[in-house]
Amino acid sequence: MPTPVVGVLALQGDVVEHVGALERAGARAVEVRTPDDLAAVDALVVPGGESTTVIRLLDRFGLTQPIRDRVRDGMPFWGTCMGLIVAAHDVADLEQPTLDLIDVTVRRNAFGRQVDSAEVPLAIPALGAGPFPAIFIRAPWIERTGPGVEVLAQRDGHGVMVREGNVLGTSFHPELSGDERVHAYFLRMIAAASVFS
Amino acid sequence: MNGDGRQTGTDTVKRGLAQMLKGGVIMDVVTPEQAKIAEEAGAVAVMALERIPADIRADGGVARMSHPALIERIMKAVTVPVMAKVRIGHLGEARQLQSLGVDYIDESEVLTPADDKYHLDKHGYTVPFVCGARDLGEALRRIAEGAAMIRSKGEAGSGNIVEAVRHMRAIRDGIAELSALPREELVARARDLGAPLELVREIAANGKLPVVLFCAGGVSTPADAALMMELGAEGIFVGSGIFKSTNPAAFARAIVDATTHWQNPDVVLKAHSSIPEDAKAMDGLDIRQLADHQLMASRGT
Numbered sequence: 001m002p003t004p005v006v007g008v009l010a011l012q013g014d015v016v017e018h019v020g021a022l023e024r025a026g027a028r029a030v031e032v033r034t035p036d037d038l039a040a041v042d043a044l045v046v047p048g049g050e051s052t053t054v055i056r057l058l059d060r061f062g063l064t065q066p067i068r069d070r071v072r073d074g075m076p077f078w079g080t081c082m083g084l085i086v087a088a089h090d091v092a093d094l095e096q097p098t099l100d101l102i103d104v105t106v107r108r109n110a111f112g113r114q115v116d117s118a119e120v121p122l123a124i125p126a127l128g129a130g131p132f133p134a135i136f137i138r139a140p141w142i143e144r145t146g147p148g149v150e151v152l153a154q155r156d157g158h159g160v161m162v163r164e165g166n167v168l169g170t171s172f173h174p175e176l177s178g179d180e181r182v183h184a185y186f187l188r189m190i191a192a193a194s195v196f197s
Numbered sequence: 198m199n200g201d202g203r204q205t206g207t208d209t210v211k212r213g214l215a216q217m218l219k220g221g222v223i224m225d226v227v228t229p230e231q232a233k234i235a236e237e238a239g240a241v242a243v244m245a246l247e248r249i250p251a252d253i254r255a256d257g258g259v260a261r262m263s264h265p266a267l268i269e270r271i272m273k274a275v276t277v278p279v280m281a282k283v284r285i286g287h288l289g290e291a292r293q294l295q296s297l298g299v300d301y302i303d304e305s306e307v308l309t310p311a312d313d314k315y316h317l318d319k320h321g322y323t324v325p326f327v328c329g330a331r332d333l334g335e336a337l338r339r340i341a342e343g344a345a346m347i348r349s350k351g352e353a354g355s356g357n358i359v360e361a362v363r364h365m366r367a368i369r370d371g372i373a374e375l376s377a378l379p380r381e382e383l384v385a386r387a388r389d390l391g392a393p394l395e396l397v398r399e400i401a402a403n404g405k406l407p408v409v410l411f412c413a414g415g416v417s418t419p420a421d422a423a424l425m426m427e428l429g430a431e432g433i434f435v436g437s438g439i440f441k442s443t444n445p446a447a448f449a450r451a452i453v454d455a456t457t458h459w460q461n462p463d464v465v466l467k468a469h470s471s472i473p474e475d476a477k478a479m480d481g482l483d484i485r486q487l488a489d490h491q492l493m494a495s496r497g498t
Contacts, residue, residue, distance in 0.1 A: 011220065012221045013217055014213075014217055015219070033458065050218070050277055050278075053277070056239045057239060108276060109276070113299075113300055114298075114325065115205065115295065115323045117205065117210040118207075119203070119204045119207055119210060120203045121202045135209055135213060136210075137210055137213045138217075138278065176209065
């Protein structure tokens with residue numbers, strides 16, 4: 001297949017880190033700020049950032065419904081930390097709107113505030129044997145998963161990497177780790193999706 | 198290192214939180230209600246303070262860390278990260294804020310310095326620090342001390358962008374100059390900058406700071422924010438510019454929109470136009486009219 005064009009939502013957050021990691025993993029990466037930008041990509045990554053901010057900006061700049069429509073039509077989607085919160089069905093104990101792209105409930109800042117942010121060697125069988133250097137920053141965990149959701153990694157008994165069909169979520173930041181295995185995994189999801197489309 | 202191999206307080210996680218704030222606006226707030234207005238407008242973090250810089254400037258006297266109960270109330274009011282300021286070199290204040298669990302500490306020239314020679318050794322803390330800089334030498338000294346994020350100093354509470362522009366240009370020009378120097382000149386340049394050679398070599402090789410760089414000091418309109426992003430800021434601190442305007446919610450939202458879409462003048466225009474015409478930006482100060490002892494940016498170099 002031709003090199004996929006992966007959009008990185010660029011309203012706020014660690015956008016260039018994802019762009020760099022996607023390109024090292026073999027994709028072409030572009031920034032997405034408008035519905036027109038979104039229409040031109042094969043897949044979308046929502047990076048780390050502040051979920052309360054980004055959910056408002058998605059609405060303000062007319063991206064909420066176009067993203068929902070594309071993902072429901074099968075566009076591969078990956079959210080990291082903020083991106084996972086934005087993609088979740090709902091947020092535990094908070095009246096926070098979401099895009100509802102994956103049937104999980106997340107709990108924000110579940111591992112603590114910034115002083116509890118940590119680097120953790122994480123077992124992710126889907127990526128092979130070696131532990132993944134997972135970087136958790138004011139990270140959420142996954143408190144509930146729907147029947148179609150596969151938990152790909154756990155920390156302290158809570159899901160931190162999940163997948164439901166074309167939607168992937170990680171509560172940590174592979175884009176900061178210098179290890180592109182999760183980015184490569186997402187590119188394989190894109191390749192598989194394009195075979196059937 | 199903990200039982201599960203977990204490491205807290207590493208450079209990666211301290212610098213990492215600032216990476217998550219990029220492209221966003223961090224707003225000074227003095228009450229939980231203001232914090233909620235800031236969050237609603239789309240702020241990525243708030244700076245919890247007793248007085249905003251314009252009032253600190255007007256009141257005079259010694260400006261200290263805010264009361265922990267106020268900071269705690271603000272932490273409970275919002276879900277975005279909460280930052281708070283300590284006086285330069287004041288480890289007693291910094292240790293308190295770390296125990297309180299604030300997400301970032303600003304070792305700030307806006308407060309009255311506690312130590313007129315030395316900044317904190319910030320490596321020894323789990324909580325990350327942001328520090329101000331007027332030029333590349335100051336920025337690199339703060340990074341060497343452990344700062345995980347750098348901001349321009351501007352002239353806080355002045356409502357005047359000229360100092361922030363000067364500082365952003367100085368930092369950017371300093372980096373561009375290092376990138377162009379032959380390797381044998383870097384030792385002498387490190388001496389002139391008053392910065393460690395390892396950091397100077399890193400900047401020369403990468404053409405950028407190893408930590409996130411925000412603009413602070415004097416931002417009071419959407420166009421100010423767009424200007425600073427164009428000059429290389431990765432995000433914006435707004436101090437007095439929002440809650441010293443006559444319509445904080447409108448200014449806050451417009452500055453957020455302009456920061457997000459700084460590359461698109463149509464959106465910046467729309468953001469500015471969204472502020473009612475009768476709403477006034479904060480009153481500004483002509484910095485040339487200030488006496489040397491009234492300047493904050495020259496504190497802690």
